[in-house]
Amino acid sequence: MAALDGATRGRLLFGGDYNPEQWDRQTWREDVRLMREAGVNLATVGVFSWATLEPRPGARDFGWLDEVLDLLHENGIGVCLATPTASPPPWLGARHPETLPRDENGTVVWYGARNQFCASSPVYREHALGITEALARRYGRHPALRLWHINNEYGTACWCDTTAAHFRTWLRERYGTLEALNEAWGTAFWSQRYDAWEEIIPPRRAQYLRNPAQLLDFRRFTSDALLECFTAERDAVAAHSPEVPVTTNFMPLFAGLDGWRWAAAEDVVSVDLYPEPAAGPEEPGGAAYGALVQDLTRSQARGPWMLMEQAASAVSWREVNQPKPEGLMRLWSLQAVARGADAVCFFQWRQSRQGSEKFHSAMLPHAGERSRTFRQVCELGAELARLAPVTGTEVPAEIAILHDWPAWWAGSQPARPSAAVDYPEILGAWHRALWTGNFACDFAHPEADLGGYRLVVIPQLYLLSDAALDNLVTWVRDGGTLVCGFFTGVADPDDRVREGGMDPRLRRLLGIETVHDWWPLPPGETVRLSDGGTGRLWREDLDLAGAETLAAYAEGELAGRPALTRAGHGAGSAWYVSTLPGHRELAALLAKAAAAAGVAPVLGGLPAGVEAVRRGELLFLLNHGREQVTVPLPDAYRASRDLLTGRVHATEVALGRFGVAALSPTPPTSEGSRT
Ligand code: GAL
Numbered sequence: 001m002a003a004l005d006g007a008t009r010g011r012l013l014f015g016g017d018y019n020p021e022q023w024d025r026q027t028w029r030e031d032v033r034l035m036r037e038a039g040v041n042l043a044t045v046g047v048f049s050w051a052t053l054e055p056r057p058g059a060r061d062f063g064w065l066d067e068v069l070d071l072l073h074e075n076g077i078g079v080c081l082a083t084p085t086a087s088p089p090p091w092l093g094a095r096h097p098e099t100l101p102r103d104e105n106g107t108v109v110w111y112g113a114r115n116q117f118c119a120s121s122p123v124y125r126e127h128a129l130g131i132t133e134a135l136a137r138r139y140g141r142h143p144a145l146r147l148w149h150i151n152n153e154y155g156t157a158c159w160c161d162t163t164a165a166h167f168r169t170w171l172r173e174r175y176g177t178l179e180a181l182n183e184a185w186g187t188a189f190w191s192q193r194y195d196a197w198e199e200i201i202p203p204r205r206a207q208y209l210r211n212p213a214q215l216l217d218f219r220r221f222t223s224d225a226l227l228e229c230f231t232a233e234r235d236a237v238a239a240h241s242p243e244v245p246v247t248t249n250f251m252p253l254f255a256g257l258d259g260w261r262w263a264a265a266e267d268v269v270s271v272d273l274y275p276e277p278a279a280g281p282e283e284p285g286g287a288a289y290g291a292l293v294q295d296l297t298r299s300q301a302r303g304p305w306m307l308m309e310q311a312a313s314a315v316s317w318r319e320v321n322q323p324k325p326e327g328l329m330r331l332w333s334l335q336a337v338a339r340g341a342d343a344v345c346f347f348q349w350r351q352s353r354q355g356s357e358k359f360h361s362a363m364l365p366h367a368g369e370r371s372r373t374f375r376q377v378c379e380l381g382a383e384l385a386r387l388a389p390v391t392g393t394e395v396p397a398e399i400a401i402l403h404d405w406p407a408w409w410a411g412s413q414p415a416r417p418s419a420a421v422d423y424p425e426i427l428g429a430w431h432r433a434l435w436t437g438n439f440a441c442d443f444a445h446p447e448a449d450l451g452g453y454r455l456v457v458i459p460q461l462y463l464l465s466d467a468a469l470d471n472l473v474t475w476v477r478d479g480g481t482l483v484c485g486f487f488t489g490v491a492d493p494d495d496r497v498r499e500g501g502m503d504p505r506l507r508r509l510l511g512i513e514t515v516h517d518w519w520p521l522p523p524g525e526t527v528r529l530s531d532g533g534t535g536r537l538w539r540e541d542l543d544l545a546g547a548e549t550l551a552a553y554a555e556g557e558l559a560g561r562p563a564l565t566r567a568g569h570g571a572g573s574a575w576y577v578s579t580l581p582g583h584r585e586l587a588a589l590l591a592k593a594a595a596a597a598g599v600a601p602v603l604g605g606l607p608a609g610v611e612a613v614r615r616g617e618l619l620f621l622l623n624h625g626r627e628q629v630t631v632p633l634p635d636a637y638r639a640s641r642d643l644l645t646g647r648v649h650a651t652e653v654a655l656g657r658f659g660v661a662a663l664s665p666t667p668p669t670s671e672g673s674r675t
Pocket of ligand 1: 272357
């Protein structure tokens with residue numbers, strides 16, 4: 001299988017979406033001149049070019065793309081060539097309205113924007129494959145080609161009749177018989193029993209709550225239907241260029257695709273990342289969110305990954321769109337590199353003057369080459385070139401956060417104990433607690449081999465398969481330390497509630513006898529705990545059998561009942577967290593569990609807002625605050641060289657506002673100034 005190193009060839013990739021069809025030839029020449037000036041070595045071409053490449057069915061015009069690819073190649077710029085299938089031309093929808101998606105109400109979603117395709121439509125698939133094969137035939141051997149970029153941010157769902165037929169085929173494969181489907185969906189409830197396959201439809205708008213198992217299967221199906229589109233295009237391009245890696249760009253922490261299944265189907269995992277620009281030690285929201293997405297993407301990739309898109313400055317789709325303050329784009333780009341990215345790319349190279357995203361920033365903004373943004377882009381390009389030695393290296397981690405999409409889907413259905421519990425928020429709170437403590441962590445599938453980890457945390461996995469439960473039990477009994485959050489192990493893969501409301505295997509592992517009740521808290525309310533901490537969102541009324549109480553509820557209906565618990569299993573232990581502790585308390589609890597598991601932070605005692613990440617040999621230090629800080633260096637990094645500046649730092653390093661150091665432990669003998 002082709003891999004990212006086939007594209008990187010020993011240096012970090014730097015560039016962005018390039019849409020030359022919006023510009024004249026003179027501008028193309030200016031583009032390559034400025035790309036070279038900025039150190040751009042990768043341009044993603046053709047993402048939305050279908051209507052230009054195929055202005056009417058079968059009438060294809062590749063001349064302009066030949067010129068663009070040749071021009072980029074002559075200038076030493078590699079190409080990430082996209083299949084344009086995310087945005088079919090108007091003629092496809094006009095001539096074949098059945099390719100247009102329908103929403104849950106059965107209403108057609110028209111062309112005039114983008115992403116208007118039904119993944120189940122054979123007509124869409126045929127045309128998408130047609131243009132893809134033509135591109136692959138023509139450019140599969142082009143010397144500029146580094147990477148294939150299939151479609152763009154897959155995620156469109158459809159409820160049309162073609163989808164209904166496809167859904168039924170998928171269900172037949174999953175269940176074999178209608179009896180098995182009726183059993184899995186619990187159709188005895190509310191007289192929903194199906195008597196013939198033809199009666200089954202996608203979960204369209206209905207009078208009241210729709211069947212949750214059907215909703216869950218429809219999520220699985222939609223992800224799989226889109227994956228079929230991806231793999232068909234992937235195979236079509238691979239047939240003409242087997243050595244060129246293939247990717248599709250994910251949306252970050254996106255609910256619409258099963259990210260583990262998708263990542264396994266790609267050569268290279270890439271993601272688009274647009275955090276809120278808030279930054280600073282008090283509210284490092286964007287940085288914490290970025291770290292989460294980066295850790296997840298690296299884990300999906302099982303190694304280096306691509307930041308396919310980010311904004312050079314402001315986006316255009318929030319209520320109020322502020323530019324990134326000086327230095328923030330650099331900081332977040334280097335954060336991605338520290339957390340395993342081998343490519344730092346943007347949407348887009350040149351800012352559009354027309355169309356829906358004309359106010360979205362770009363590497364080369366409306367203000368042109370003398371702009372603040374372009375200057376920072378050039379500076380970043382030069383720095384990324386200096387970081388070439390990091391290419392291909394790993395980010396070591398001894399902690400795994402378990403995460404899975406079906407658990408997210410099933411646990412987020414309507415009619416549950418509390419609609420105020422938001423899975424991404426819970427996941428974010430737990431990851432952020434580890435991030436604040438500078439603990440390196442991966443994400444893992446609940447059935448994955450956990451052998452390489454010492455600490456495993458489950459922020460929340462409402463749905464767990466038997467295989468996942470057995471995996472956890474074995475891993476803890478073999479000496480692992482597990483910290484498990486509330487509303488976990490509740491349902492099986494059909495969304496059927498397990499015996500006792502929490503699977504008995506998990507209860508035994510956690511030392512819990514009975515979960516009498518879940519007792520959620522309304523938004524904004526907190527509950528005091530006996531250790532001085534607080535909890536929010538959730539409480540549970542637990543009887544323990546073997547676990548010790550680390551903290552009890554200190555007030556309210558559950559006063560005196562266990563809130564945080566721990567059960568020992570030889571060298572292993574299983575902790576339960578039946579509420580969402582405040583940020584500091586969760587960070588302290590996880591630090592305690594990490595210590596018990598023998599896991600140390602990358603670096604302890606750092607000033608607030610400073611992030612430390614190890615990648616390969618390098619120690620990255622990132623200051624997310626606006627104040628200068630001084631970081632004492634650990635022994636292994638005394639007299640280390642900062643690859644970004646070339647300076648050698650003897651015992652400490654000063655980081656200014658949004659400052660970054662990338663320290664290499666082996667300094668050259670004589671050059672460089674010392675601090
Ligand atoms: C991404 C998308 C790009 C562009 C960007 C900025 O989601 O892939 O094509 O739209 O957002 O809004």
